Amino acid sequence: MSTQIQLPKLYENMDEATIGPWSVSVGQKVRQGDILVQIISDKVVEEFEAPCDGVVLGIFAQEKSTVPLGYVICAIGEEGEAVPDVAASNEELMRNHLQANALSIDLSGIVPEAAPQKPAYKVAPAAKAFAKQSNVSLDDVAAFCKRDTIHRKDVEEFIASRQGGAKEAAAVAQAAPAPTAAPKPAPTPADAIGQRVALITGASGAIGSAIARALSAKGIAVALHSNSNTSKAEALAQELAPAPAAVFTADLSSPEQCKQLVQNVLAKWGRIDILVNNAGRLNDATVSFMTDEQWASSIELNLNAPFRLMREVSMPMARQRWGRIVSLASDAGRMGSANRSNYAAAKEGLVGLTRSAAREMAGLGIRVNAVSPGFIESPMTANIPPVKMKDILREIPTRRLGKPQDVAALVAFLCSDEADYITGQIISIDGGLFMG
Numbered sequence: 001m002s003t004q005i006q007l008p009k010l011y012e013n014m015d016e017a018t019i020g021p022w023s024v025s026v027g028q029k030v031r032q033g034d035i036l037v038q039i040i041s042d043k044v045v046e047e048f049e050a051p052c053d054g055v056v057l058g059i060f061a062q063e064k065s066t067v068p069l070g071y072v073i074c075a076i077g078e079e080g081e082a083v084p085d086v087a088a089s090n091e092e093l094m095r096n097h098l099q100a101n102a103l104s105i106d107l108s109g110i111v112p113e114a115a116p117q118k119p120a121y122k123v124a125p126a127a128k129a130f131a132k133q134s135n136v137s138l139d140d141v142a143a144f145c146k147r148d149t150i151h152r153k154d155v156e157e158f159i160a161s162r163q164g165g166a167k168e169a170a171a172v173a174q175a176a177p178a179p180t181a182a183p184k185p186a187p188t189p190a191d192a193i194g195q196r197v198a199l200i201t202g203a204s205g206a207i208g209s210a211i212a213r214a215l216s217a218k219g220i221a222v223a224l225h226s227n228s229n230t231s232k233a234e235a236l237a238q239e240l241a242p243a244p245a246a247v248f249t250a251d252l253s254s255p256e257q258c259k260q261l262v263q264n265v266l267a268k269w270g271r272i273d274i275l276v277n278n279a280g281r282l283n284d285a286t287v288s289f290m291t292d293e294q295w296a297s298s299i300e301l302n303l304n305a306p307f308r309l310m311r312e313v314s315m316p317m318a319r320q321r322w323g324r325i326v327s328l329a330s331d332a333g334r335m336g337s338a339n340r341s342n343y344a345a346a347k348e349g350l351v352g353l354t355r356s357a358a359r360e361m362a363g364l365g366i367r368v369n370a371v372s373p374g375f376i377e378s379p380m381t382a383n384i385p386p387v388k389m390k391d392i393l394r395e396i397p398t399r400r401l402g403k404p405q406d407v408a409a410l411v412a413f414l415c416s417d418e419a420d421y422i423t424g425q426i427i428s429i430d431g432g433l434f435m436g
Helices: 087-101 125-133 138-145 152-164 167-174 205-215 230-238 255-267 293-322 330-336 341-364 386-397 402-412
Strands: 003-006 016-022 037-039 045-049 054-059 066-068 072-077 197-202 219-227 244-248 274-277 322-330 366-373 426-429
Touching: 016 341, 037 341, 045 293, 054 066, 054 274, 066 087, 072 244, 087 219, 125 152, 125 230, 138 152, 197 205, 197 255, 197 366, 205 219, 205 274, 205 402, 219 230, 219 255, 219 322, 230 244, 293 341, 293 366, 322 341, 322 402, 330 341, 330 366, 330 426, 341 366, 341 426, 366 402, 402 426
Parallel strands: 197 219, 197 274, 219 244, 274 322, 322 366, 366 426
Antiparallel strands: 003 072, 016 037, 016 066, 037 045, 054 072
């Protein structure tokens, strides 16, 4: 007898989830523990495993569909066994789920006006958030798409259709009298103007600003993070104009401000497609004399902050089914660096984080890589004494320091569609200094 596999409960209060990509197809033999499908909810993304051996008899929940708890998503049985008929039970479960979430109470017989009713349609969480950010009425979207459940894609198509009629709307607006006072319009989401969005931390520095220029040149809207050098970030945003660019201030040593930074970018543009963890800090000392504060401050900014930002952007990227995360590691970690053990340890920790996150997110369309610069022309290398610089250049096969633009070009490539088959990699850009 076949095994009917229902959408499982992954956490308390879960009542629905979105079906991600299937790893199997109908007729395929599977063994217990094989990955069947990815399940995406508001809190987690999990790879759901086969509970038994057998043949996939049927798949009843298609990719990107949102189904309630208990919905039969597939069936596994013996080869040649009949496909179970679960259509009626699934439809009834879906109908009851929609009714439960659209319950309203008619108070017209008690009060002069009927109480407002909840809409008779269901809205996926991503669609609700995106509609709010885009200043779009979900009732209008529902009337446009004529679906029982509204997904983010429906909101995007509605926005696109509304923009398609912009000329007609403008003609009507010219004929109408100008309003005496108009509310300030909500920011336009980036995907409404066909652009991806990149959040770059430490964007006011030499390498960060070069990365911002490189991504902006490719038509990407850039969120320029800064903490202490806000004036430089503002000047960079003005330099990039009229291309979309905005400055966001945050102290990345604060978990709360890391979270708020991502929320602020999402509130402005509606999405984050690219995260570049570029911000870093040196706090040098020998191991013998390094204080706990020096150790902790370096780990906090160079390792903990990238983790927190990855955590915050992972679900928005997963819902979009596309994302790029590039972190700046360092050859100081790969080779070791005297008087800089805190920095080296943090950067090597970032390597482990990168590889682990890459394995977790690959199936969601998210690529996670790290760039490991060597000696790059920047304020950090400007203070190296000439005698020591000569020794450094002897160790670099290309006999020169790298330029920020060298790093930016590599980062921009890793953030592109062309780099879709690259993930979990740590790429040195150091003139051949490290050839591990």
